[in-house]
Amino acid sequence: MNVIQATLSGALIGGLYALMATGLSVTWGVLRVINLAHFGLILVGAYLTFQIAVSWQIDPILSLVVTVPALFVAGAAIQWLFDKLRLSEFNSLLVSFGLLSITIQVVSNIWSADFQRMPAEINPYATGSVTLGRLVFPVTTLMAFGLALLVVVGAHLVLRRTFAGRAMRAMAQDPAVAGAFGVDHRRLSVLLGGVVGATAALAGMVFALSNALTPETAYEWFGTVFAVVILGGIGEVVGTFASGILVGVLSGVVAAVWSPATAPFVLFSAIILALLLRPQGLFTVAGAGGVR
Template identity: 45%
Template sequence: MSATLLAQSAIGGLLLGGIYGLLALGLSVSWGLLRLVNLSHFALAFLGAYLTYQLGTQFGIAPWLSALVVVPAFFVAGIALHALFVRFQVSEFASMLVTFGITILIESLIQWLWSADYRKFESGYAQASLRIGPLFVPVLELAAFACAALLAVAAWAGLNRTLLGKALRAAAHDGPIAAAFGIHAKRLSYLLAGLCAASAGVAGVFIALTSTLAPSQIEAWIGVVFAVVIIGGLARPLGALAAGCLIGVSESVTMAAVNPAWAPLVAFSILIVLLLWRPRWL
């Protein structure tokens, strides 16, 4: 395999890793701080992708304007879903089962509204790319990576450098003690749940721009992004981005150098190796 092909594969994998990291960001934070394993996060992202597709193809609304509708709507949906979790005191394990059921419902809704056919959002920038010597960098994938990096840094700074973030981490670590110091953990949890769902909306917009849409893709992404979350660490936004890039590059290089059929095994192989090698680090 030529060096140019290897470098092009690495670039493609790095940009794909940005999508992985963006999709993993909300799940990582909600799992780490809210102690809720929200599997419906993936379905929400794809619902956001389909809404972006519909608004663009039927009404001619640009994806960036669609985000102004999708992201706030998902923020509200995240708060509403979290209100149900709080109302019925859903545990960490039960949240996985409940949100898996919600995932099935959303997938069925998508299939009912848009059918199981593959759909592609045709954007004027779909073929645009930057040329760096013999290498090409797709503009849309680069924008997705830049957005993922920006949100990851913002989330990290928000959790570690602001009073609100420190209060969130304190409430997650020891709720009663945090409450004794005047931290309203319940109010903060609603805000955090809304932000995590909003991040799924952002991911959905970029998935619509960079990927072919089909309801079956939801399950295909769950395993990979789950591995990204675990490798990157819970409530570690920068870790989620780094893990996404690691898996994205590994998958892309494997497809180019070995065999495309081996690519789905990469994420879980890396996860197993790290669990055996440094389990405490994860």
């Protein structure tokens, strides 16, 4: 029963990993930008959720009314800056890491480096759970899984069914040819940056519901989120969701069967093996290009 609980709980936690990773995967796959500042936007989204809920004494989910538009603008501005500087893929990694470091310092200056957590009277979700027989599922992980599913399904439908989505896929495969057919690269890239910022607001809100916050937390997300992006296939939104679940399940089962301290070792050993055997990603369709 413990293994079953760990497997299902890990799958739900994997939804949060996927929610964090989807924006990073899409911008990398479409715009050829490795945007580490995305972690900073998630961190800001988490702290804004905390601040709005505590200051206004409202349900933290309602903070999305403020954080989604705010981080949409921030994400669009960051992408505008990348386009303005005409950064290469490698240089975008360096510049975005600098932006992430600045963001973490600003967050630390505003909220301090101490742990922050929403009180229980404002955040009932932290202790809420759903019970099915002997299985218990925290409300926050169910919420993360549901939001990740909505974001991934929405992104997949937009990329496959809309003109803007087809234009983004064309831009990912050959920007020059896409431009020759009238695709406005800059406008689409800024729009995509904004949408990715909005997903960071969702991820930050969910994280704040179930975790204590500290500015250095953003650095802790690196390994797991990058593992989800690489295993899912860069730009593969459905693959990102699947790999998030896979990483969550593997971490949960190892922690339950062996020990929590061993989970990172087993996880990254499995990732190295997977990349050696299938470097394009576990869930990338052979011969497929661009984003899916």
